[in-house]
Amino acid sequence: MALKYQPLVIVALLLATPAWAESHDLVIENGRVMDPETGFDQVANVGIDDGVITRITSKSLSGERTIDATGLVVAPGFIDAHSHAQDAFGFRLYLRDGVTTAMDLETGAYPVSAYYDYWDGRAQLNYGVSVGHMWARMAILDDVDPKGRPFYGGVINESLKDDAHWQTKNYDRADTPAILAGMERGLKAGGLGIGFPIGYYTATSSPEVMQVAALAKRHDSFITSHVRYLSQVPPSGYLGFQEMITVAQVHDVPLLLHHVPSNCLGLTTECLDLIDDARASGVNVIGEFYPYTFASTYANADYLFPGYQKKLGITGSDLVVIQTGEVLDDEKFERMRTEAPETFLLMYTIKEKDMLAAARRPGVVFGSDGVAWIMEDGSDAPADTPYGSGRGHPRGAGAHARFLRMAREDDAIGLMDALWKLSYGLADFLDDTIPQFKTRGRVQEGMTADLTIFDPETVTDNASWEEGKNTLPSTGIPYVLVNGVPVVDDSRVRDDLFPGVAIRRAVSD
């Protein structure tokens, strides 16, 4: 008799004894689990094994380690497709800001293989890059090697010595085969789509852009653009959007339009309407924004050529030198543009109402546009740069937490909507062409455990462009998991963990 009832006793013990309960590598307990794809929003326990979310349940779970997330939100890790701050210090600040995947899809890199070789095994978060049309032009028209580093300032400077043909040269049929071959090499090396930051080289001609974009279709990929004509008077950013939407339509390729307010300025609402109308008519296009009223660029960007005041609706005194905090005027700026063309600047070009129009518009995704940090002497910031030092637009340190703070303070932005913009919206846009996004941007069983755990009541940015505050990390994000590994642990970045993987298309010969 005793033997006969033994199995029941064991079942009872399994149900009653935590030590025998379902066990996981890691458990996140009592957090408010929010999934923007399904709308799931409940306090639950999350079990993680081998980097994958294996269980989401109201039942208690046991794990080799348990993180108490009481009072915290468990969200999909933030995906940033607009990250130029592709260095170890930049990645550290991104992690503190809740980012689990930081890609530069705007300017991209070239050669693409050099970029991926550089980061192999040493990234604390997931990383990736598009094939950069501007870099391919530089390599081919100026014979300067961009070294696979996104926004490598030294390279731009090197090309300027030689008239920067990548920036100034119009369409020449003789150049096209080499440019197409270079771009195709990048796609075959696993580059994520084609980046057209043509706002930085408006001399390039439409036929070249159209022909290069055809490669995206041939390789089942997509295109992105920082459009040309940064202006609110004709030819305007609106016209720049029309150009790229036509390119996407002709080739039937998905299109990501970067930082809508910073390109459209006073025409932002009209540009957002244009994107919505294009999407309604079948073009797979999506817009992006960042939550600041000032942009960042370098002095010789061609939208700052003489006459910029009318186009941008600013004067020289709306320009600030990042490295020194000096506020310029028309005359000082013109001298800087010609004598120190690579100087990084902030420019107060975006009106609050335009930034908010994009932040509140459904279907617009988030991208920080964070730019690499530089030290007082102009050198790149090393990995162990103390927080607070280093200069740059604060969006590289605080953009994501700033947006969560905005969502808390602005009744027109719901928290789930904010999370959609920060994670799932972009994953959903990219997962047709990049399979690794089919399991990211979601908190569901079977998905990759890229997770950002934050306090919705206190999360905030702390970085501003004032001296000593450029690189202050965000707070209120105590845990960030990359592929199941808590690389931000109790608000500290673990210097000894490198769980990031390459986000990359299949490499072909």
Ligand SMILES: [Zn+2]
């Ligand atoms: Zn841009």
